[in-house]
Amino acid sequence: MEEELKCPVCGSLFREPIILPCSHNVCLPCARTIAVQTPEREQHLPALLQPRAPAAAATAGAAGPGPAAGSEAECAAGGGGGEHADKLSLHSESDSGYGSYTPSLKSPNGVRVLPLGPAPAGSSSAALPRGAGPSSSLTCPQCHRSASLDPRGLRGFPRNRLLEAIVQRYQQGRAAAKCQLCDRSPPEAATVACEQCEVLYCAACQLKCHPTRGPFAKHRLLPPPSLPGGPGKAAGGARKLPTCADHELENYSMYCVSCGTPVCYQCLEEGKHGQHEVKALGAMWKQHKTQLSQALNGVSDKAKEAKEFLVQLKNILQQIQENGLDYEACLVAQCDALVDALTRQKAKLLTKVTKEREHKLKVVWDQINHCTLKLRQSTGLMEYCLEVIKENDPSGFLQISDALIKRVQVSQEQWVKGALEPKVSAEFDLTLDSEPLLQSIHQLDFIQMKCRVPPVPLLQLEKCCTRNNSVTLAWRMPPFTHNPVEGYILELDDGDGGQFREVYVGKETLCTIDGLHFNSTYNARVKAFNSSGVGPYSKTVVLQTSDVAWFTFDPSSAHRDIVLSNDNQTATCSSYDDRVVLGTAAFSKGVHYWELHVDRYDNHPDPAFGIARINVVKDMMLGKDDKAWAMYVDNNRSWFMHCNSHTSRTEGGVSKGATVGVLLDLNKHSLTFYINGQQQGPPAFENVEGVFMPALSLNRNVQVTLHTGLEVPQSVRQPKLPSN
Numbered sequence: 104m105e106e107e108l109k110c111p112v113c114g115s116l117f118r119e120p121i122i123l124p125c126s127h128n129v130c131l132p133c134a135r136t137i138a139v140q141t142p143e144r145e146q147h148l149p150a151l152l153q154p155r156a157p158a159a160a161a162t163a164g165a166a167g168p169g170p171a172a173g174s175e176a177e178c179a180a181g182g183g184g185g186e187h188a189d190k191l192s193l194h195s196e197s198d199s200g201y202g203s204y205t206p207s208l209k210s211p212n213g214v215r216v217l218p219l220g221p222a223p224a225g226s227s228s229a230a231l232p233r234g235a236g237p238s239s240s241l242t243c244p245q246c247h248r249s250a251s252l253d254p255r256g257l258r259g260f261p262r263n264r265l266l267e268a269i270v271q272r273y274q275q276g277r278a279a280a281k282c283q284l285c286d287r288s289p290p291e292a293a294t295v296a297c298e299q300c301e302v303l304y305c306a307a308c309q310l311k312c313h314p315t316r317g318p319f320a321k322h323r324l325l326p327p328p329s330l331p332g333g334p335g336k337a338a339g340g341a342r343k344l345p346t347c348a349d350h351e352l353e354n355y356s357m358y359c360v361s362c363g364t365p366v367c368y369q370c371l372e373e374g375k376h377g378q379h380e381v382k383a384l385g386a387m388w389k390q391h392k393t394q395l396s397q398a399l400n401g402v403s404d405k406a407k408e409a410k411e412f413l414v415q416l417k418n419i420l421q422q423i424q425e426n427g428l429d430y431e432a433c434l435v436a437q438c439d440a441l442v443d444a445l446t447r448q449k450a451k452l453l454t455k456v457t458k459e460r461e462h463k464l465k466v467v468w469d470q471i472n473h474c475t476l477k478l479r480q481s482t483g484l485m486e487y488c489l490e491v492i493k494e495n496d497p498s499g500f501l502q503i504s505d506a507l508i509k510r511v512q513v514s515q516e517q518w519v520k521g522a523l524e525p526k527v528s529a530e531f532d533l534t535l536d537s538e539p540l541l542q543s544i545h546q547l548d549f550i551q552m553k554c555r556v557p558p559v560p561l562l563q564l565e566k567c568c569t570r571n572n573s574v575t576l577a578w579r580m581p582p583f584t585h586n587p588v589e590g591y592i593l594e595l596d597d598g599d600g601g602q603f604r605e606v607y608v609g610k611e612t613l614c615t616i617d618g619l620h621f622n623s624t625y626n627a628r629v630k631a632f633n634s635s636g637v638g639p640y641s642k643t644v645v646l647q648t649s650d651v652a653w654f655t656f657d658p659s660s661a662h663r664d665i666v667l668s669n670d671n672q673t674a675t676c677s678s679y680d681d682r683v684v685l686g687t688a689a690f691s692k693g694v695h696y697w698e699l700h701v702d703r704y705d706n707h708p709d710p711a712f713g714i715a716r717i718n719v720v721k722d723m724m725l726g727k728d729d730k731a732w733a734m735y736v737d738n739n740r741s742w743f744m745h746c747n748s749h750t751s752r753t754e755g756g757v758s759k760g761a762t763v764g765v766l767l768d769l770n771k772h773s774l775t776f777y778i779n780g781q782q783q784g785p786p787a788f789e790n791v792e793g794v795f796m797p798a799l800s801l802n803r804n805v806q807v808t809l810h811t812g813l814e815v816p817q818s819v820r821q822p823k824l825p826s827n
Contacts, residue, residue, distance in 0.1 A: 106480070107487035108270050111244045112137060117270050121260040123241065125248045126506030128266055134257050138241045261364075264345060265499040269490045280327035284308045293327040303327055345498050349374060355498040358387040363505060365498035388497030391504035398511040399488055402481055405518040409478045412523045416471050420464065422529035427460035430531050437535050456533065463527045470526055477522075481514050524582060557588045557631035557638035566613070567644055571653055571688060574646045575615045578629050589633045594640075598623035598648075620692040622650045652695050653812045654688035654797065661685065662721040673702065674799060675806040681711070683721035683731075686797030686809070690714075694768045696815045697797060698777075703806040704738070704759045710805045711735035711744070712763050714774060714791075715798035725800035732788045733798070734776045736763070741778070743787040753784035763807075766815065767795065777816070 110117050112133035119131035129137075239252045253259040280293040282305035291305035297313060299322045304313055313319050346367075347353045353367035361379035370376045434456060438449030488507055494500060558581055566577035574595075580588060593607040598620050607614045619625065625646045631638045655671040662682040666675050676682050686697075699712060711725035713733030719725070726733035726744030734743050738756040742749045755778060757763065764777030774788040801807065 104273070104483050104486035104490070106483045108266070108273055116274065117263075117266055120263040120266045120270075121257065122263050122502055123243050123248075123260060124250045125243045125246050126503065126509075127243050127245045128263050129244065131257060134241060134260075137244065138239050138252070138257070259348070261348060261502055263499070263503060265491055265494045265496055265503065268494065268496075269487070272490075282308050284312055295324040296327045298323040298325055345496065356384055357381045358384050358498075358501055360387075363501075365501055384497050384501070388500055391501055391508070392492055394508050395488060395492060395504055395511065398508050398515065399485060401515040402485055402511055405515055406478060406481050406485065408523050409474055409481070409518070413471060413474060413478070416467055416474070416525060419467055419525055419527075419529045423460060423463050423467065426529055426531055427456065430456050430533060434535060452535070456531070459531060459533065463529075466527045467525065474523075477517060481517075484510060484514055555586050556636040557586050557633055559639045560591065560629050560631050560641045562629065562641050562644050564644065567646065569646050569648050572619045572621050572648050573615055573617045574619060574625060574627070574648065575613070576627055576629070576644065576646075577613045578641060579612055580631065586635075587633050588631045591629055591631050592637070593627065593629045596626045598625045603628065618689055619648055621648050621652055621690070621695065622693050623648050651812050651814065652688045652690070652697070654686045654697075654809075655811075656684050656799075656809060657687045657796075660717070660721075669808065672810075673806065673808045674801065675703070676801055676803045679802050679804075680722070681709075681724040681800045681802050683715070683719060683723075683725055683798060683800045685715060685717070685719070686811075688811075689717075689794050689796050690767060690769060691794045692769050694766075694770060694815050696764065696766045696813050698762050698764045698810045698813060699799065699807045700810060701757050701759055701761045701763070701805070702808055703804075704757060704761075705804040707738050708802055708804040709735045709737050710757075710801040710807065711799070712765055712776065713787075713798055714765070714767060714795040716794070717796060719798065723800075725798050731798055732774055732791060732795075733800070734763075734783065734787055735800075736778070736783075741776075741783055743776075743784070745788065751784045751787065755781075755783065764816070765797065767791075769795075780816075 105116075108116050110120070110130040110133055111127070112129055115130075117128060117130055120128045121131055121134060122128055239256075240249045241252060241257075242249045280296070280303050281290040282293045283290075283303045285291050285305055285308055291307070293303035294306050295309055296303050297319075300313070302313075309324075313322070313324075315322075315324075345355055345365075347355060347365075347370060350367050350369040353369050355365040356368055357366050357371060358364070359366045359370075359376045359379045359381050362376065365384060366374070366376045366381065371381060431453065434452055435449070438446070438452065488511060491500065491503065491507060560578045561581055563577040563579055566575070568575050576593065578591070590608060590610050591612065592605055593614055594603040595606045595616060596603050603626070606616050625648070626643050627646060628640045628643045630640045656665075656667050656674050658665075658667050658671055661667065661674075661684040664676050664678040664680075664682045665684045666677055667673065667684070671687075674684050701710075709724070711733040712735075713725055713731060715725065715731035715733075719730040720728045724733075724735060724744075725731045726735065727747045729746045732743075732745045734741050736742075736757050738758055739754070740756055741753050743751045757778060762777075762779055764780070766775040766777065768775070769791075772789060772791050773786045774791055775786045776783045797809075799807065
């Protein structure tokens with residue numbers, strides 16, 4: 104984290120850091136050394152250098168050396184001189200007879216430094232042409248953006264109190280407190296500090312010089328200042344609440360969204376923020392902390408991957424060394440077997456292997472160094488951001504939070520795709536053919552390895568998932584794969600331990616299979632293929648579909664007069680005729696139960712509830728064709744209907760607030776209906792087989808809401824008997 108706490112100008116830990124408009128930080132003394140005059144003002148310098156009137160010159164000469172020289176000395180030294188050092192005057196009443204222009208200074212890095220504020224009253228700044236008032240600017244040493252100074256000079260830039268507190272805490276943590284009574288050299292580290300004596304003791308000196316008895320019994324022993332919770336200024340002292348830069352007696356209370364800065368009450372009443380959008384300071388503090396924390400999670404994940412990647416690269420180094428030695432030994436054995444004719448060629452081939460090994464080593468080392476640098480930068484930024492999050496200064500946090508969030512996002516984006524993949528393989532794709540005749544020995548050289556079948560794909564278990572009766576699988580090829588892959592074959596069993604079958608063939612590495620059985624366990628595997636053949640299978644992954652079905656009404660297959668709302672869970676109709684709408688789930692196995700709540704019921708219509716095939720007729724009542732099985736019901740009684748055949752009239756109807764339950768048992772191949780939790784008549788239909796979808800028909804006098812994901816009723820009340 105130390106790199107985050109160093110000034111980009113002086114390279115030391117920040118001293119009185121200020122926040123530039125570009126969100127970067129710089130020490131206040133360093134800011135004085137890098138401030139320069141703007142070109143607009145420089146074009147009037149010849150007018151400033153004209154001789155003054157004799158009287159004015161005499162007055163100036165009699166005044167003797169004035170404060171200007173002292174200000175210049177302070178500015179050149181980079182030290183703090185209070186307010187007058189932040190707002191150095193462009194003119195001085197104590198200069199010589201030539202003009203009231205103060206000579207420019209030189210900063211340690213050779214940048215010309217000019218005074219930073221307006222001329223004091225009574226100076227000769229009136230000699231400037233109209234519109235050529237004094238103006239200075241400050242160029243950020245990191246992004247090189249220039250910022251103009253207002254009449255307050257450097258005091259116009261906000262002070263980064265959070266960074267200042269973190270630097271102070273960091274310095275205290277580095278310097279361990281030493282015992283003040285030790286006779287050893289060097290003294291032992293202090294373990295306690297007496298609040299009354301104001302003395303630091305190590306463990307031995309505390310027992311000897313400050314026992315917890317007698318007159319010392321009432322003394323309070325605390326951790327030393329350098330330890331967490333010690334009585335140091337940064338740890339124990341309450342920090343003064345920040346005040347508004349424009350109204351020094353007012354504390355920050357709101358946050359201006361338009362300007363992105365904390366403001367006080369007077370800024371809203373009489374300042375430039377009166378018409379701006381403002382929000383509560385505490386709410387914005389929490390919001391920006393949350394955003395920074397979320398951004399840090401991404402960088403943390405990338406940093407973890409980078410650490411693992413470094414381990415992988417170091418393993419590659421070892422593998423390259425080992426594989427290189429193996430190739431050398433094999434090469435020597437082959438060349439020695441060819442006796443004298445191969446002796447001259449042996450040296451050439453050894454050289455090629457060595458060059459290949461050195462090339463791979465160089466590439467991997469370069470990648471290690473590059474990745475290590477990025478990891479160190481990301482880790483330092485993470486530690487700094489975590490320290491910022493620990494601070495309890497909302498306004499100070501909000502001053503830097505946007506910039507930190509952007510930096511964290513940029514840090515995350517630098518780990519682009521491919522950045523954490525090795526550029527070379529540990530394998531040496533070289534082989535030696537020792538079969539040719541003796542006259543071909545002088546043409547002997549390494550040949551490229553022939554194309555082989557692809558290796559085993561790796562299932563990405565973190566991306567494999569199930570939803571309802573759908574499963575999604577993802578896979579990838581292992582690193583260092585040089586054999587081409589033309590496509591993949593995904594296989595799935597039947598969910599009941601049966602044989603595998605192909606469900607996908609193609610080049611994609613992500614596939615979703617819909618229409619599976621609910622409450623079933625599926626096994627999946629994948630293999631790759633190319634022109635040389637089919638590679639081996641991956642490991643088998645086991646996926647469990649949902650126990651119960653979650654679904655909605657399907658707007659894509661519904662009749663055009665159907666009106667859906669409430670995320671497609673509530674249905675009504677714009678027509679007086681019955682229209683059909685289906686659910687988004689399809690069932691072919693298992694036991695399923697769902698309910699429909701009657702939200703509106705006017706003029707005694709006959710809504711129908713049940714199941715249907717995907718190709719059911721949708722412009723008439725459900726059950727009138729051979730593709731639907733339904734119960735239609737009015738306010739007094741109900742009937743079952745299939746192929747326009749009405750059966751099992753049962754007393755008991757529906758009204759507003761009623762609930763109709765549908766139980767589809769495909770294990771027993773039966774369909775049963777419920778009204779308000781009580782079975783309505785006998786099982787409506789038996790011997791139902793195939794694939795079914797929840798279905799409903801209604802007109803404009805009815806509105807119902809669908810409830811899914813329900814457990815199958817465990818107990819069934821006595822059914823109502825059909826009336827004669």
